[in-house]
Amino acid sequence: MIQLFKIAFRDLGRNRRRSFFSSLALAMGLSLLLLMAAFIHGEMNGALESTIRLQSGHMQIRAQTYDESKTSLKWEDLVENPQEVATQIAALAPVKAATPRLFASGIVAVRDETAGVRIYGIDPLSEANAPYREGLVSGDYLTAEDREGIYIGQPLAEKLGLKVGDQINLSANTANGDVDEQPFTIRGIYTTNTYGFDSSTVFLPLAKAQTLTQAENHASTIFVLLKEREQTESVANALQTGKYKVITWAKMNELVIQYEELANAYMVLLYLIVLGITATVIVNTLVMAVFERTREIGILASIGMKGRRIMAMFLAESSLLAVGGILMGLILGILMVGYFAKTGFFIGNMGITGMLIGNTVYPELTLNDTVRLTIIAFIITLLAGLYPAVLAARMEPVEALRGGK
Amino acid sequence: MEVTKIENVTRVFKTGKIETQALRGVNLTIESGEFTALVGPSGSGKTTLLQMIGCLDQPTSGKVYINGKDVSRLNRNQRADMRRGTIGFIFQFFALIPTLSAYENVEMPLLLVGKGAAERRERVTRLLESVGLSDRAHHRPDQLSGGEQQRVAIARALATTPTLILADEPTANLDTTNGQQVMETMTRLNQETGVTFVFATHDPRVIQYARRVVTLRDGFIAENSKAEMASPGEHG
Numbered sequence: 129m130i131q132l133f134k135i136a137f138r139d140l141g142r143n144r145r146r147s148f149f150s151s152l153a154l155a156m157g158l159s160l161l162l163l164m165a166a167f168i169h170g171e172m173n174g175a176l177e178s179t180i181r182l183q184s185g186h187m188q189i190r191a192q193t194y195d196e197s198k199t200s201l202k203w204e205d206l207v208e209n210p211q212e213v214a215t216q217i218a219a220l221a222p223v224k225a226a227t228p229r230l231f232a233s234g235i236v237a238v239r240d241e242t243a244g245v246r247i248y249g250i251d252p253l254s255e256a257n258a259p260y261r262e263g264l265v266s267g268d269y270l271t272a273e274d275r276e277g278i279y280i281g282q283p284l285a286e287k288l289g290l291k292v293g294d295q296i297n298l299s300a301n302t303a304n305g306d307v308d309e310q311p312f313t314i315r316g317i318y319t320t321n322t323y324g325f326d327s328s329t330v331f332l333p334l335a336k337a338q339t340l341t342q343a344e345n346h347a348s349t350i351f352v353l354l355k356e357r358e359q360t361e362s363v364a365n366a367l368q369t370g371k372y373k374v375i376t377w378a379k380m381n382e383l384v385i386q387y388e389e390l391a392n393a394y395m396v397l398l399y400l401i402v403l404g405i406t407a408t409v410i411v412n413t414l415v416m417a418v419f420e421r422t423r424e425i426g427i428l429a430s431i432g433m434k435g436r437r438i439m440a441m442f443l444a445e446s447s448l449l450a451v452g453g454i455l456m457g458l459i460l461g462i463l464m465v466g467y468f469a470k471t472g473f474f475i476g477n478m479g480i481t482g483m484l485i486g487n488t489v490y491p492e493l494t495l496n497d498t499v500r501l502t503i504i505a506f507i508i509t510l511l512a513g514l515y516p517a518v519l520a521a522r523m524e525p526v527e528a529l530r531g532g533k
Numbered sequence: 534m535e536v537t538k539i540e541n542v543t544r545v546f547k548t549g550k551i552e553t554q555a556l557r558g559v560n561l562t563i564e565s566g567e568f569t570a571l572v573g574p575s576g577s578g579k580t581t582l583l584q585m586i587g588c589l590d591q592p593t594s595g596k597v598y599i600n601g602k603d604v605s606r607l608n609r610n611q612r613a614d615m616r617r618g619t620i621g622f623i624f625q626f627f628a629l630i631p632t633l634s635a636y637e638n639v640e641m642p643l644l645l646v647g648k649g650a651a652e653r654r655e656r657v658t659r660l661l662e663s664v665g666l667s668d669r670a671h672h673r674p675d676q677l678s679g680g681e682q683q684r685v686a687i688a689r690a691l692a693t694t695p696t697l698i699l700a701d702e703p704t705a706n707l708d709t710t711n712g713q714q715v716m717e718t719m720t721r722l723n724q725e726t727g728v729t730f731v732f733a734t735h736d737p738r739v740i741q742y743a744r745r746v747v748t749l750r751d752g753f754i755a756e757n758s759k760a761e762m763a764s765p766g767e768h769g
């Protein structure tokens with residue numbers, strides 16, 4: 129076996145440039161696929177992190193009858209004494225923060241322009257709302273006592289031509305089914321670098337939102353952040369009391385998870401296409417080698433080398449090309465992923481309903497993707513070597529001896 | 534003892550609709566220890582006959598026996614098994630593997646028959662010594678002269694101690710001195726080891742070394758004569 133690889137290595141060395149470029153083709157294909165896989169993973173992971181951080185949390189506590197799609201404000205669909213419930217949940221060791229939130233549908237009107245928004249009534253001081261506070265672009269963040277201020281996203285402000293201090297009218301659904309309208313002053317403009325969220329979400333202090341929507345001492349949900357995402361199931365089980373329902377991030381982000389699964393399925397197809405193309409380069413190299421070495425194949429056959437062994441010799445060459453290409457590809461791929469993980473990859477405003485995708489993707493290469501791609505690349509290259517190897521093995525010695533010069 | 538026996542062998546090559554009869558019913562027996570030359574003009578069937586004896590090709594009709602075994606209808610793998618260890622080849626072109634050193638080229642048949650490292654080392658060293666190339670063992674073919682390459686090919690042919698060595702125009706690409714050296718090496722090894730040599734040639738200087746001369750013409754054996762062994766000094 130060692131002899132076989134020694135011969136294969138020397139044979140590849142006969143035309144170093146050709147062997148190098150064959151391996152390089154594989155390396156390029158592999159490195160681009162690694163970057164692609166890291167990009168998809170980074171994008172999906174980023175979307176999930178954004179959604180958890182900005183929208184879903186690790187779990188939410190809601191009334192049993194609360195229907196998220198209807199943004200119900202009926203008292204029976206809401207959590208009563210939400211601050212008290214939140215304080216109890218926050219006392220659990222794995223919980224990082226628990227805070228009440230009230231959601232309502234609304235319309236922002238300014239001059240003759242309007243925009244549909246989702247109103248978030250939040251406790252401005254809660255640690256869970258830090259991403260909104262940290263995203264302040266201009267003006268001030270909300271205070272709990274503010275009764276006239278509103279905090280809006282930068283894309284919405286740009287769309288409506290608003291700046292800090294401007295007045296808007298906000299119409300909102302109320303608990304008894306009416307619509308109430310009140311003027312608000314823009315206290316601050318924020319960005320979370322997530323276009324889908326920033327363009328449609330406005331914040332009010334919880335107390336003001338409760339007054340506006342006549343929800344009184346109620347909230348739509350208790351938003352819970354944990355110290356570790358892995359603790360979700362155990363905390364969720366502990367909080368199942370019957371009075372409220374506990375919804376975990378996995379349930380709330382099914383779309384993101386399904387989208388990632390779909391993306392992964394497409395990636396496998398992409399792997400096969402890209403590596404299939406690089407495999408043709410390997411086939412070409414080895415077929416050329418078979419024709420160039422026809423007489424040598426005849427000599428080896430005449431001294432008694434069986435077809436099986438001749439085949440193994442060419443397969444050894446393709447596996448060496450694969451190893452070379454894979455090593456180069458891993459180095460190139462890891463370098464590219466490392467670069468973009470540092471600088472980020474700006475993709476602009478991506479709006480997919482139900483997903484919060486940031487405007488910059490930070491690729492994340494997983495061990496799973498790396499191993500999977502390496503194995504697929506190796507197998508495809510070996511399969512590519514099969515045709516030239518069979519071609520060599522099936523040569524009649526007498527024909528092969530006659531064939532060369 | 535018969536090393537090979539050819540019975541009514543014909544070989545027809547087809548190129549499109551054209552049929553060429555390379556051998557037209559050849560009968561020949563080679564005994565153990567012979568040093569036989571197959572002679573005749575180009576196209577007379579020398580190489581085809583050597584390929585039949587060497588299990589590289591199969592007859593269209595007739596039978597070929599090697600060491601008493603009918604090899605006429607063996608499959609590809611069985612013929613490879615028969616060649617390995619039983620038959621050694623020396624070709625007109627310097628048929629060495631260019632990426633392997635002289636030592637490794639000689640070692641190759643021993644690897645194929647599964648000899649251990651120590652036995653291989655001992656055997657290759659001795660064979661290279663016997664063809665006078667001990668000091669060139671680690672040179673690659675492109676670092677050897679034509680004559681040296683052909684002597685490495687002789688050592689390789691002898692590696693597995695075959696009963697029969699077939700040489701197709703072994704001196705055709707060599708100058709007189711190197712050709713003479715190669716033939717003398719073959720003659721000496723035939724005498725020392727008793728291995729049977731059959732070689733195809735149309736070079737009169739090479740024919741002089743043969744103890745038996747089989748002349749082919751148009752696919753037939755035209756003449757089959759045994760000559761007195763001449764001393765090496767008389768050749769050339």
